[in-house]
Amino acid sequence: MPRKLSNALTPLAVKNAKPGRHADGGGLHLLVKESGARSWVYRFMLKGKSRDIGLGAAGQGGIALADARTARDALRLKVKAGIDPLEERERKASEAVAAAHAAHIAEMTFKGVAEAFIATHEASWRNDKHRQQWRNTLANYVYPVIGELPVAEVATAHVLKILEPIWQDKPETASRIRGRIETVLDAAKARGYREGENPARWRGHIAQILPPRSRLTRGHHKAMPYDAIPAFMAQVRERQAMAALALEFVVLTATRTSEVLGATWAEVDLEKAIWTVPASRMKAGREHRIPLSPRAIEILEAVKPLGKVNLFPGDRGGKLSPMAMSMLLRRMKQGVTVHGFRSGFRDWAAECTGYAHEVCEMALAHVIGNKAEAAYRRGDLFDKRRRLMADWATFCAGAGGANVLVSSLRTAA
Template sequence: MPKKLSKALTPLQVKNAKPGRHADGDGLHLLVKKTGARSWVYRFMLDGNARDVGLSRCAEAIELLRRSGGEELTLAQARDIAAIYRMKVKAGIDPLMERDEAAAQAAAAKQAQQVASVTFKATAEGYIEANEGSWRNAKHRQQWTNTLATYVYPMIGDMAVSDVDTPHVLAVLEPIWKAKPETAARVRGRVEAILDAAKVRAYRTGENPARWRGHLAQILPARTRLSRGHHKAAPYAAVPGILQGLRTRKAVAALALEFTILTAARTGEVVGATWAEIDLDKAVWTIAANRMKAGREHRVPLSDRAISILAAVKKLDSPWVFPGVRGGQMSNMAMAMLLRRMKSDVTVHGFRSSFRDWAAECTGYPHEVCEMALAHSIGNKVEAAYRRGDLFEKRRRLMVDWAEFCAGELAFGGEVVPIRMVAQ
């Protein structure tokens, strides 16, 4: 029977050891690589299986080296650590499993510490940055940013997102739930989306405390479904008179508003129009999908009057069709403020309703032609699937008729009143 090794190595042998495995006895081995790198390993038997556990970077080794100021374990230090591991094995403890559990606990503690440092505000800002590319316009981003800054961040912005719970969400919503129901509903939805994203990123666990159905619906009083409200519109018979008032004004906003009425377009579509979208020869204004509410490209047929307006503003030599007073893009409020100065109790968007009422009551154009003129989506999915065209030529005739109606007895003629860049 071979003699059992115990403390077989000397410090000098350790120092001069060649590449290979060198046994010291009692399960302790010195491993030397061809590169000269060396490490200590303890081999043990547990449940009939031989296993190796490294000692050079274990917690005990790190502590010994910290105390001694050394860089590598000495033979004596390695023997001391091996003795600790032998005691663990005799007690039925698997050193490798113990090390794995300790590493897992350390990783979990580190993750918990990192998660605790992630605030709701930081998560919200990350969510906005990740999703803003899919939002149609900067206004939507601004609404997200403003509502969160006004109603949410003062309450829970600096909280760890992992700690946000139902009482915190209620503290945000209850002060505005009855006073500003539409805003409160949007805030709740935005908080819910942010907390869902936080869960996906493993910043939090459990149910979403901002969820409405089956949760907040049981606490907050039910809201009646709010209508978005109607944009106050002028009776279509009054439109020619309003246009006559616009003709007396020399501001670019007056021409922009007249163009908006003649094309039945939305404010954002007009103020954001560039000359790259306009084909004067073909009398077509093509609005890209990313500028349209429905997310689809929209071609607008231009009447002779609309072309005359474009010819006039073309002289302003700006990339924007209707530039602002400082040369950049016109403000979204320019036309609304003009109507206010004219003492007109209608909205810019309301002229779309005026157009639609006129088309329904005074013309025989089919419903779908009128709806496409307003760039409305087709509600019937089957009809939408089979309708490939945009009824452009029919819409051209419709818009020419609308322009003639708007002219009424005004007889605009071919000339446009000279314009200058004045306050809008």
């Protein structure tokens, strides 16, 4: 029978041991690599299988021989009790990782996740206004309630606490806030910060608690009846101001405020009477060509001598403020929004003309909902849209004529 080793090694032997495996007895071994690196290993038998578990580095700066033997003896007792030291170590390591992750999650607030989401995605958002709306709505409505709450703890009650006070009075804002909360919570779940269903989900959840927006008085983008637009346009033309010219141009082109105020002369071909808005400035993310009526051209020729980059400059340089046209409407005691004139145009086109549906929709730069139709119709129906916009300009001039020359300009109405 082979002689059992017991304390076969000495500190000097540990220091001078050559590459290989050196037994000390009781399952303790010194491993020496060709590089000279030394480590302690305990070999044990459990359930008929031999296994090794590392104890740490040996030699100078590592575990001393006496300490290695003490560690071996402690492990031998566990093995005798049927405990696998390797499995125990792995379990404790897993528990430590889980505890660290739980601590990290506990520190991860809703605001922290939201700010990280915005920072990651804002470069893909089309305009500064959208970025600012994300930050403003969260800061004003959401953060005061759940900003510092661990994102894992956000529940339906928190979401309702945010939405219920504004759901009736500010339905558009409330709806967007709900969607943004849902998006942030989805991002948190994807990163492992929370589990379970999203408490801000609309379908099958919030929809069962709050009434749908279609049943609310929305008051968003209030529109002027199209038959009142000609008289209104006559009043606008009486105001020799930059805001008035910009507003008239918005109505004549059936475009959005941001598209007009951000327009530059590089986008306009006066000779061909075409204004081309690049994809980067369009809501649908696609280039949009707009035919310009004679009155629209007249407005542009009136402001071109100002020599500015933007079609409608502000009094301090740059582009005209988005509030300029809104304030003009307020001073004229009109309870409508600038954007609402697009609805007026669409109603007029549907009720007073014979133009096809797709021509009217493309005039508004709307995305075609029918994928099959969109696939087969590649053009932009420009010639038909030119006739449509000319007819619209004629209609708008019906209560006062469009041949009013601009004699002087002010940036305020």
